[in-house]
Amino acid sequence: MIKENQPEIIDVEELMTDLESDEDEDGEEEDDDKENIRPNIETENVDCSRQNCSTTAVPLSEIDVSSFRRPDLNSCTLFDPKLLAAFEQAVKEHMKMNEEIHHVEKKPRIEEEEEEESDPLLAFEEKCPAGGDGSVILYTTTLKGIRKTFEDCKSVRFLLESFKVIFYERDISMHSEYKEELWRVLGGKVMPPRLFINGRYIGGADEVLTLHEQGKLKVLFNGIPLDNCNGACEGCGGVRFVLCFVCNGSHKIIGDDGMSSECMKCNENGLIVCPLCC
Numbered sequence: 511m512i513k514e515n516q517p518e519i520i521d522v523e524e525l526m527t528d529l530e531s532d533e534d535e536d537g538e539e540e541d542d543d544k545e546n547i548r549p550n551i552e553t554e555n556v557d558c559s560r561q562n563c564s565t566t567a568v569p570l571s572e573i574d575v576s577s578f579r580r581p582d583l584n585s586c587t588l589f590d591p592k593l594l595a596a597f598e599q600a601v602k603e604h605m606k607m608n609e610e611i612h613h614v615e616k617k618p619r620i621e622e623e624e625e626e627e628s629d630p631l632l633a634f635e636e637k638c639p640a641g642g643d644g645s646v647i648l649y650t651t652t653l654k655g656i657r658k659t660f661e662d663c664k665s666v667r668f669l670l671e672s673f674k675v676i677f678y679e680r681d682i683s684m685h686s687e688y689k690e691e692l693w694r695v696l697g698g699k700v701m702p703p704r705l706f707i708n709g710r711y712i713g714g715a716d717e718v719l720t721l722h723e724q725g726k727l728k729v730l731f732n733g734i735p736l737d738n739c740n741g742a743c744e745g746c747g748g749v750r751f752v753l754c755f756v757c758n759g760s761h762k763i764i765g766d767d768g769m770s771s772e773c774m775k776c777n778e779n780g781l782i783v784c785p786l787c788c
Contacts, residue, residue, distance in 0.1 A: 630729050631710045638709030639695045646670065646677035646734055649692045649704040653683040656701075662715035663703040669722060675734045678788060684751055685777050707731065745786035754782050 639647055648670060650663035670677045682689035682702060693699055696711070705712040707730050712718060721727040742748035753759035754776035761780040762770045776782050 630726065631708055634707075634710040634712055636709060637695050637706065637711040639691055639706055641678070642706050643709045644733075645708070646675060646731070647680060647706045648677055649680050649682060649688060649702045649706075651683040651702050652681055659701055666703045666705060666715055666718050669718065669727075673728060673731060674737050675731050676737045679750055681750060684779060684781060685783070687777065708733070743784060743787035746784035748787075750784055750788055751779075751781040752784050754780050 641647070648666060650667060651659060652663075654660045667679065680688040680692075682692060692702070692704060696704070701714075703715050703718075705714075705718050712721070712730065718727065721730070743750075746752050754761070754773060756775045757763055757773035757780060759776070759780035761773050761776055761778065763773050764770050773780070
């Protein structure tokens with residue numbers, strides 16, 4: 511008989527065998543659950559302090575992205591200084607590349623703008639009527655047959671008078687040679703008003719008034735003498751024409767034999783250009 515108070519004897523070999531079997535079962539369970547194991551985020555982070563990082567600018571293609579750290583919520587900034595430096599460098603390289611691409615395209619345009627700013631008249635077509643070099647010439651008409659044409663001529667004339675510049679008005683209704691001259695310069699039958707400045711064709715009423723509204727007309731008169739007269743011309747009263755001194759405006763001359771002939775000193779209306787203001 512076994513005594514009840516006798517201590518139990520433990521078999522060490524049997525106990526070790528049981529432990530080894532338990533470890534094998536745990537290993538199999540871990541192998542089966544490998545797919546559910548979450549990656550250790552801390553092991554994926556790269557400590558930039560361990561690497562030999564440099565803040566000097568390097569080509570964008572050679573930057574090691576793995577050297578950037580993840581945002582630290584406890585730090586004063588959420589961005590890696592190296593990441594910010596790389597982003598700034600990328601922006602500078604992009605801007606520099608765009609400037610180099612557009613440099614060739616912008617250069618001719620800039621040169622043209624500088625040339626136009628130096629002399630704005632160069633932007634207009636060169637068409638110089640007789641005596642138009644270094645002066646302002648305005649072709650107009652005083653006939654009221656076409657009201658719009660008459661009003662346009664009046665508007666441009668008033669505009670030139672307000673600038674106080676010396677200009678020569680050539681009325682095609684008073685002198686046929688002015689009309690032929692205008693058609694010859696512009697290569698066609700055009701209606702007045704037509705403005706020329708220093709041998710450059712500015713345009714008609716619409717073009718001149720548009721330039722004035724844009725503030726670009728006054729600069730075209732640089733170098734043009736100013737009109738210091740306080741009133742109209744004493745000889746013609748501002749009409750620009752006077753009666754012929756030879757035929758007294760009849761455009762005919764009576765010879766000694768009683769025969770009449772055309773006066774060669776005046777136009778078809780018996781007028782001559784005012785010798786004082788024109």
